[in-house]
Amino acid sequence: MNVVYDLMSIVIPFHRQTGIPGKVAGALFVARNIVDCIPVLHMPAGCAYHRRLIPFNLAILPHAICTNLTETDAVFGGEEKLIDALVAVYKWYHPAMIMIITGCTPDIVGDDIGECVESARKRGVECPIIVVSNVKFYSLSRGINAALIALTENLMEKAECRHDRYVNIFSLSFHGGGLNVKELESLIKEAGAAINHVYLYHNTTKDLKEFPKAKLLIADYSTQWTNFVKDHLKMDVIALHNLRVSGLKNLFDCCLVGFSGTSRLLLEIGKALNMEGEFEAIARKKEALLRNKLEKLRRKLSNMKLALPMQLYVGDVGWLALRDLGVKCDLLIMHTKSLEVEYYESELKKLIDLNLKTIEEVQGYQPELLINPSPEEVVSKSKRLGIDAVVCGYRENPVRYAAQGIKAIYTPLLNFSLKAGYVTALNVYEKFAAILTSSNPCSKPLLSLLDYEGEFRRDLSSFWSDMCKFFYEVYHVKEPLEQNY
Amino acid sequence: MQVPNVDALLGFYDPIAGCRVLGAFRAFHGIKRCFTIIHAMTGCHSGFMLLRLLQDNSDVKVLYCGMHQDDLIYGAEHRLLKAIVEAHRMFHPDILAVIEGNASSLIGDDLEGVVQKCQERYHVKTPIVILKGGGHLHDHKAGFEEALLALSQLVRRPKSQSPRSVNIVGVKPDDFRANQDLREIRRLLRSLGIRVNAVIPGGGLNDIKRLSSAVLTVVVGGDGVELAKHLEREYGIPWIITPYPYGVGETQRFLNAIAGELGIPREKADQLIEEDMPMLREEVKRVQFYLKALMHAPAFILGDPGRSFALANMLHHEFMMEIPTLALQYAPAKEMPQELSYSSTIKIKPSREEIYGDIAKTSVAFASSFEREYCRGMNIPLVRFAYPVVDFISLTTAPLVGVRGVVTWIEHIVNTILLEGVKP
Numbered sequence: 001m002n003v004v005y006d007l008m009s010i011v012i013p014f015h016r017q018t019g020i021p022g023k024v025a026g027a028l029f030v031a032r033n034i035v036d037c038i039p040v041l042h043m044p045a046g047c048a049y050h051r052r053l054i055p056f057n058l059a060i061l062p063h064a065i066c067t068n069l070t071e072t073d074a075v076f077g078g079e080e081k082l083i084d085a086l087v088a089v090y091k092w093y094h095p096a097m098i099m100i101i102t103g104c105t106p107d108i109v110g111d112d113i114g115e116c117v118e119s120a121r122k123r124g125v126e127c128p129i130i131v132v133s134n135v136k137f138y139s140l141s142r143g144i145n146a147a148l149i150a151l152t153e154n155l156m157e158k159a160e161c162r163h164d165r166y167v168n169i170f171s172l173s174f175h176g177g178g179l180n181v182k183e184l185e186s187l188i189k190e191a192g193a194a195i196n197h198v199y200l201y202h203n204t205t206k207d208l209k210e211f212p213k214a215k216l217l218i219a220d221y222s223t224q225w226t227n228f229v230k231d232h233l234k235m236d237v238i239a240l241h242n243l244r245v246s247g248l249k250n251l252f253d254c255c256l257v258g259f260s261g262t263s264r265l266l267l268e269i270g271k272a273l274n275m276e277g278e279f280e281a282i283a284r285k286k287e288a289l290l291r292n293k294l295e296k297l298r299r300k301l302s303n304m305k306l307a308l309p310m311q312l313y314v315g316d317v318g319w320l321a322l323r324d325l326g327v328k329c330d331l332l333i334m335h336t337k338s339l340e341v342e343y344y345e346s347e348l349k350k351l352i353d354l355n356l357k358t359i360e361e362v363q364g365y366q367p368e369l370l371i372n373p374s375p376e377e378v379v380s381k382s383k384r385l386g387i388d389a390v391v392c393g394y395r396e397n398p399v400r401y402a403a404q405g406i407k408a409i410y411t412p413l414l415n416f417s418l419k420a421g422y423v424t425a426l427n428v429y430e431k432f433a434a435i436l437t438s439s440n441p442c443s444k445p446l447l448s449l450l451d452y453e454g455e456f457r458r459d460l461s462s463f464w465s466d467m468c469k470f471f472y473e474v475y476h477v478k479e480p481l482e483q484n485y
Numbered sequence: 486m487q488v489p490n491v492d493a494l495l496g497f498y499d500p501i502a503g504c505r506v507l508g509a510f511r512a513f514h515g516i517k518r519c520f521t522i523i524h525a526m527t528g529c530h531s532g533f534m535l536l537r538l539l540q541d542n543s544d545v546k547v548l549y550c551g552m553h554q555d556d557l558i559y560g561a562e563h564r565l566l567k568a569i570v571e572a573h574r575m576f577h578p579d580i581l582a583v584i585e586g587n588a589s590s591l592i593g594d595d596l597e598g599v600v601q602k603c604q605e606r607y608h609v610k611t612p613i614v615i616l617k618g619g620g621h622l623h624d625h626k627a628g629f630e631e632a633l634l635a636l637s638q639l640v641r642r643p644k645s646q647s648p649r650s651v652n653i654v655g656v657k658p659d660d661f662r663a664n665q666d667l668r669e670i671r672r673l674l675r676s677l678g679i680r681v682n683a684v685i686p687g688g689g690l691n692d693i694k695r696l697s698s699a700v701l702t703v704v705v706g707g708d709g710v711e712l713a714k715h716l717e718r719e720y721g722i723p724w725i726i727t728p729y730p731y732g733v734g735e736t737q738r739f740l741n742a743i744a745g746e747l748g749i750p751r752e753k754a755d756q757l758i759e760e761d762m763p764m765l766r767e768e769v770k771r772v773q774f775y776l777k778a779l780m781h782a783p784a785f786i787l788g789d790p791g792r793s794f795a796l797a798n799m800l801h802h803e804f805m806m807e808i809p810t811l812a813l814q815y816a817p818a819k820e821m822p823q824e825l826s827y828s829s830t831i832k833i834k835p836s837r838e839e840i841y842g843d844i845a846k847t848s849v850a851f852a853s854s855f856e857r858e859y860c861r862g863m864n865i866p867l868v869r870f871a872y873p874v875v876d877f878i879s880l881t882t883a884p885l886v887g888v889r890g891v892v893t894w895i896e897h898i899v900n901t902i903l904l905e906g907v908k909p
Contacts, residue, residue: 046504
């Protein structure tokens with residue numbers, strides 16, 4: 001029994017599930033980013049109909065081709081329909097790849113998808129057919145991982161000619177900033193290495209086939225898929241955010257974004273490519289070039305006192321400001337309610353301890369700690385400690401603090417742009433500093449009109465954050481602008 | 486004229502409408518303080534919830550039972566039980582609706598047994614209605630009809646019938662500007678001296694209970710006709726299908742039909758229309774150049790039968806546009822008059838390729854957000870009106886129905902063309 005799913009039926013409304021749907025949506029998200037791939041949804045028409053709306057970024061698919069399984073197919077199997085669909089799709093669209101994504105009906109009925117693929121081949125389908133079928137693991141992004149693993153297993157053959165200086169970069173658009181990796185690309189090239197491909201956005205089947213040519217993969221997070229790449233393709237993997245905190249002494253040890261994080265990342269890349277000297281030189285050169293800008297921001301913010309949210313891994317600009325800009329954290333706010341679903345009490349205690357020790361190591365003293373406080377408690381403590389701003393992650397509601405005269409910075413949207421790179425980090429720090437030092441706080445936010453105490457709204461904050469993240473992505477995330485790095 | 490479905494020849498299917506489960510969800514979710522529990526895998530819940538939340542961020546009435554892949558072997562009844570008990574405890578809803586998805590329908594969970602256990606052992610007092618069978622069977626319309634029929638078990642025997650009171654059935658609150666439309670329909674009927682007894686969907690538990698007290702059931706656009714027939718069988722309440730009151734002409738037909746049934750003189754309805762005409766005249770004056778430019782513009786319509794027929798009539802007769810093709814997401818009620826008063830090809834559940842082919846031949850498309858990407862690619866303005874509209878919010882009070890609604894339509898159409906019709 002999986003703990004998370006068992007508790008889902010208790011945590012109602014589990015709104016965050018809206019943004020973290022099942023296998024089909026995740027696999028479709030992957031397929032959508034491969035321009036010459038046609039996904040075939042082996043499921044009833046109704047499932048395919050609403051999956052046209054990709055929940056991760058509200059994209060709408062122009063086509064949602066399915067096998068239209070009916071009750072008869074649920075009894076006798078839908079294999080014939082799938083074979084016909086594969087043949088028809090191949091004839092109609094001539095795709096470079098077909099991705100079969102099965103729904104719960106064929107998963108239960110037990111359609112032999114492998115046999116269908118064979119039959120389709122005999123009937124003339126020549127392109128690769130990738131199958132995303134029963135998913136046996138429980139991660140919330142299992143559709144994406146399942147599709148990527150299927151692609152790695154079936155499309156990416158072990159490279160005959162691996163290039164020792166080739167690097168793959170992998171970033172998903174909803175992992176904050178998406179393909180905002182231009183600076184990282186530029187740094188890697190400047191050090192003398194080469195970019196094999198940047199995934200996953202408008203890639204071709206050929207790009208994916210060429211994935212194994214690289215020696216190293218740089219990904220946003222370590223996932224089931226990155227582990228699979230490590231094992232199956234024997235490729236080195238560096239994750240910008242390593243989510244495993246066990247054994248860590250400092251949360252920053254697994255964070256490779258921000259100004260200092262980028263330097264550490266370059267050293268790690270150098271080590272992986274046996275180019276330590278080249279990458280260290282680039283890191284020193286860029287640091288020296290941009291250090292002045294960073295120092296200017298440090299001078300501006302070094303006396304600022306913040307309340308920071310607890311971190312499972314450092315991905316928040318407020319925390320990075322602690323390390324790179326010298327701000328102080330005098331108050332740590334921990335909301336453990338939703339974590340209690342996934343963590344034992346002893347693990348939570350370790351996490352709290354790790355947060356406190358990390359802050360102590362950076363600034364020399366531990367902050368005061370509030371566990372599951374009410375907004376009123378945060379406000380009163382902040383006033384007593386002379387906090388300049390409360391940094392709010394997904395679990396906090398900035399509106400409630402702002403309405404009571406406390407400056408609140410809602411950072412998840414800023415974090416969206418926080419990727420590896422010095423200029424990238426400085427851009428985000430500048431925005432953060434501008435908000436922090438602004439003398440004109442919002443005086444009457446419309447959202448403060450809402451009653452957050454009401455029964456239906458008590459879990460709405462994190463849900464609301466997810467929704468606004470989608471919307472933010474719609475208007476904010478664009479093709480990266482060419483910048484002179 | 487109905488054109489054969491090309492997809493059947495192609496070997497694959499690209500759906501243009503949701504399934505039975507989605508139809509049922511829309512009916513249940515349209516009832517105030519009715520919480521819907523989706524007894525299916527997470528994808529169904531996430532999909533349905535998103536369709537709703539993008540229109541109304543505050544709507545939290547769709548719940549997930551927590552079913553997981555492991556449950557497909559041993560059943561997910563325990564999860565549903567937990568979900569019902571928790572939903573009852575946490576939200577104190579007026580009604581709990583349980584909709585069974587495909588996975589549950591295949592493994593054969595005993596939903597009635599779960600409900601009985603909730604009531605007997607866990608003292609859940611909230612009325613619970615169930616829709617079994619998943620989405621394999623029938624279509625979107627069937628799900629909507631069946632869900633309304635399931636709710637009819639909550640109707641109470643009438644103590645008395647209120648004279649000149651009507652039930653309004655078939656306006657779906659999650660349709661584009663439907664809440665504003667319901668307000669305007671109420672206002673129009675009130676002006677004729679007619680009391681709206683109940684609105685389903687759109688009303689709450691009390692509306693369902695008093696469905697039997699009306700003297701007439703008005704099925705707006707044809708969806709919900711099975712509930713109307715049930716009310717006639719059980720309580721002797723006559724029913725009529727009226728056009729969706731889009732445009733001056735269709736509003737006139739809508740009001741005349743109801744007035745006629747209730748013995749209200751036709752002149753009174755005409756007078757009501759006339760009262761709003763000076764305002765419409767003034768607004769038309771302000772957009773006369775735009776309207777002139779729309780003359781003979783070929784438009785494509787894809788939507789539900791009730792609203793699509795009415796829209797086609799309005800666009801042709803009042804906006805002077807041509808509608809070479811009218812595509813319906815599902816078949817209209819057989820009792821509904823399907824004739825348009827001008828020549829147009831009507832396609833029922835056409836294939837998506839056919840739809841895109843038809844859109845390519847027109848200047849403006851009237852459809853749902855799901856047609857957006859194609860229209861964008863073809864530089865064809867897409868006037869959103871059909872379900873689902875998930876990329877356009879509607880908060881202002883302006884309705885689309887009635888004479889006042891014509892102004893909203895003008896604004897919607899002209900602004901869409903101005904914003905989306907500029908060629909690169």
